[in-house]
Amino acid sequence: MTTVGIIANPMSGRDIRRLVARASVFPNAEKTSMILRLAAAAGALGVQRLLLSTDTFGIAAGVLRADRHRVGRQDPCWPRLEFCDLEPPTSTAADTRALVRQMRAHGAGLIVLLGGDGTVRAAAAELGDTPVLPLSTGTNNAFPQMWEATVAGVAAALVATGAVDAGVATRRAKVLHVQCGHREELALVDVCVSTVGYVGARALWQTAALRELYCAFAEPHAIGLSSIAAQLRPTARDSLRGVAVRLAGDDPAPRSVLAPIAPGTLAHVGVLDVSDMAFHERWVSQVPAGTVAVDGEREIEFGRHEQVSVTLSDRGPLVVDVPAVLRAAAERRLLATESALPTPVPRVAMR
């Protein structure tokens, strides 16, 4: 039975950037709607079973409520919904990891993630070779991209049913490995070492304290710290390198970049130099003490006796390339039929 997993992070998009920048709020009710749109589309294209995350914030409850209201109207295309329980939920990133493990164990051929960079990062540690389709509902969303949920459902179904094969449909993402003493962290977009002393409210918006930036990719149209690197050395998601930038803080710098480091925030950042990062090359931070932020969130506090190192790897999660899947579908006429007479096509809708 073709099975797709959907994990919705109830906590994405609620941190201090709502206050210090003008980051938008993504209501949990909208995440419920996205899941229902995904279900309608995926079901129409042959996904028979959906594994869904549970949460105490009303997202899963909203999906369950809508599912129950369908009982009176039999829709042969609506998939079977199964909720994955966490015993007990911790309301932390550990839940995301536990859900990925559970869904893979229960046969999910693909996992859709509703969240931001942090959500994908948490999942990445457990995904293995299971393709992932990240849908952006977080703050920065430099990694997950904006796809309408119905379209994402179509793409997910085409990959999960094998109609479009994984080689065409997915790309192996680059990933940055951070080591600090015994701690290891993963970043999908960027790692920033700063002199800020504590993890605190996690988000990073004080540019004067930033010292080193390591990016797996840097797209000029993206938001977040990687946009600093992108203005000097644009680096595509599928390029075979990363980019490392040394920042000047308050000191005089040979060049300066105006970058959208957070929603609503354009900042001038002084840059000392920019270099390419090769795969498997270990970069050791020169910052004596401070914090390491992964994908824009402070995560690790380190002191004088600890060394921070960053390494770029080409073995990140297998990410569904939605445009590529739909292009393949168009080329192979997977969603079109040639016929002389128009046949009545059942309209599949989320009621």
Place this chain on the structure above:
Amino acid sequence: MSQTLPSYAGSGLDDKSLLEAYRIMRTIREFEERVHREFATGEIPGFVHLYAGEEASAVGVCMHLDGRDAIASTHRGHGHCIAKGVDVKAMMAEIYGRQTGSCHGKGGSMHIADLSKGMLGANGIVGGGPPLICGTALAAKLQGTGGVGVAFFGDGASNQGTTLEALNLATVWNLPAVFVAENNGYAEATSSTWSVASDNIADRAAGFGMPGVIIDGFDFFAVYEAAGEAIQRAREGGGPTLIEVKFTRYFGHFEGDQQTYRGDEVARARETLDCLLQFRRRAVDAGHLGTGQLDDIDAEVGTLIDAAVAEARAAPKPTDADLTTDVYVSY
């Protein structure tokens, strides 16, 4: 040495401030633990509602406040009182119902106040604080003092009409106010995940035209950082903010509460999440403070609380003649 240390100073947290933060949090903790023990003897009249476990919220916020600023509190007000500088001995005497108390022994735990310190009082009315703060914030705005008003309220109060009205008014009048929703998961015995429709109190902020953020209430630094931004925004005329602090209270709703509605989250919190434990470990690991300094503070605080209890128990109770004083305010 300071150049190689991670910078706390950039955010206003130099070594002196770190020590002060620890001292105030430790004072609240020792005060509450002691009241918990003393209440069991039956000598304390009335009810007490203890703040132990929540110290990072009161201290992380109040460290940004000064003489221009006012706070409104809840029935669980000892932490806010201590963080805003109310005299600890006068507080203990008030809880014991003695003449030397901050309200001359007539109010007890839920009415400890000190207007000279900008502490409008602990408050037994659920949701009573936020409208008061709209008043003090309006006064500060009209008088141009640069002061802010901070309303502490709980998850139960977040559902009260008075709180929602205050949020609306603060935005409509662009008041220098900060609303701190202390979500410890229970309104008395009612779970907040059941009773708060939006599940996150901070999610309501958007509906009231103000930013809302969620902060880990066990992490002093997180509270301090978020509160600093919100208070600065208010001082600069940027308007109100809603901060939701999530944590757990170590004791019951009131002393005597059997807490049959709870799991074992307190044990887990005390062992791994506790704000004082975290603070100590991180400040010492970062090389800013020494364990000796912190142990000294622990000892000094212990002595202070002992003295407060001893003096309270020795102080006289109000007499019949005191019944007719403090009834009216003289203008």
